[in-house]
Amino acid sequence: MFRTANRFGALLLCFMLAGGLLAACGSNQQLSEETSEQPGSSSTASETPASGETSPLPAGERTITDELGHEITVPAEPKRVFAPYLEDSLLKLGVKPVVQWSNGPLGHEYLKEELKGVPKLDFSGGLPSPEVVMSYNPDLIILHTAAYAADGAYENYAKIAPTYVFKNASGDVEKSLETLGELLGKSAEADQALQAYQQKVKEAKEKLDQAVGGKKVAIIRFAAKGVSLMGGNYLCGYVVHKQLGIGSSKLVENENSANVSMEVLPELDADYIFIINAYGQGTQRMKEMTESSVWKSIPAVKQGHVYEVSDEYWLGSGLTAYEKIIDDTVKLLVG
Template identity: 70%
Template sequence: MSKFLVHAKSGFMARMSALLCCVLLGSVLTACSMKEGEAEPIGQPSSANVAEGSAAADENSAKSSGERTITDELGHEITIPAEPKNIFAPNLEDSLLRLGVKPVAQWSNGKRGHDYLQEELKGVPKLDFSEGQPSPEALLSYNPDLIILHTQTYAQNGNYEIYSKIAPTYVFTNASGNIENSLTTIGELLGKTDEANKALQAYRQKVKEAQEKLKEAVGEKKVAIIRFAHKGVSLMGGQYLCGYVVHRDLGLGISDLVGNENSASISMEILPELDADYIFVINAYGQGTERMKEMMESPIWKSMTAVKQGHVYEVSNEYWLGSGLIAYEKIVDDTVRLLTQ
């Protein structure tokens, strides 16, 4: 082979090597520019498409897992597990138990929880609300997967934001009145709709039978519920707790002094205006003893028609201030027993 051919071949190989180096260098530069945010090659999946696909996959995964997105009574949209297991619902323990569910922790005032539920809540730790709502750290230790707040006041002052970071949080405007509505909702949240329906059906039957007995014994006469507490004395209206049971469910007459209000303050001066033939008295958590003694020993109290006729009954603060079907059933029983004897 001539020297010319050898040199020509060598030159050709050198040019090919240089061209290959340029191609490789161009590929590296293209990859680098893509990392810096330049357009991706046509025909390749874009990062936006990948993100959309990931979001769609997450949505499909949520649907397949049975998660549900619902809106609470304050307008918060939340996603909850198909069947939540670790429930924290302060002051709704009664409703949970009626559905066969134990909460991870229970409401308490100091060391005292809802006395009438303690047998069923045996072993359930207490969280103290006496000085405000418990710290996020305290609640986190129970690992809740659903939080239910029985009133919107529990969600105020930034508390909702704190709770919702711990677990999906459903808020009632006020679950302490119409238990039929709140229990139905809780049943839906927990996947316990059948249990809720059965419990409500039994309660409605109980109320119907009680109404028939009370109509014959009481008729159109009025009933007052007076609550003695450390902050004062109040006449309970028909919007919540025992007042809802007595005046709304059982349909017993209510004093004009409270009318459609949640409650009305009672003092010695306006006591003679109390238009009631029967009076239920509640010593709230044993903190109204002094006020109760002072009022009931007064000549004004003793001059009232209901008092003269022996129609004053002290009832248990344990469940007359309770919120749930267990408490409501006990209130119905007490009302029938005391007013038909």
């Protein structure tokens, strides 16, 4: 076609095409700049993907890799979150789950007012079936430990909704809260909660250093399956020993926990003892041990430095539980 046109006409047409292309380029550049500012978009969002390429995500959706290496697409604003045993952290972010974890009829009793109206789901017999989870119609599933994802559970749950798995969310509650904030679009709320908590830890530590600096605390958990001394790597042990800086017994200096029996009681080197009756199931064991002559011979017991604390939050995992543990510790040791 262009070969038959005269030279002048061809030249004129070229100038016209060049002008149009420049205008179009300017328009496309502006569109690209605007699109690139939207979450989840890319500079090629206005182009049609070639065969085999992945289409851009809808605005606000994000692709995130969980702690087990699963890549998931998180909704822009999750509305129905299934996250058993993470209720404490969810509430700190202003999020109510569609269902709450429970051990038999017992849930997180210290959160019962905040979780009023949220149905309980019993985990005492193991993980709920995919059909049960599906009945809550979640748009995001969050599993607090890798054990919850084992034996094909992850694959089944991932068919229901995007499923994020922590290796162990209870291992570092503060880091887990940050991650949840990112997942749920609540990073500002997570930052605010963490700053308030860290200030509380600082103030409590200063009081405790003055009152009981150099002293040791033993945290003994009485449960249906046995008696254990809690170490400083998780839950209340982490709060008391690592964050508040109170010394622990040599029996658990480098351990998560240690079994406690009548034989090892004389080795319990602690100035104060906190005892926990786990879910009310350790009553008999607690009675047997604390009424024994061996128990009564322990220096901390003779000095009246034994305190029973609430299993509701001393075995809890989340900043609200940790704040209550701090309050108890200061009240009992400082007054």
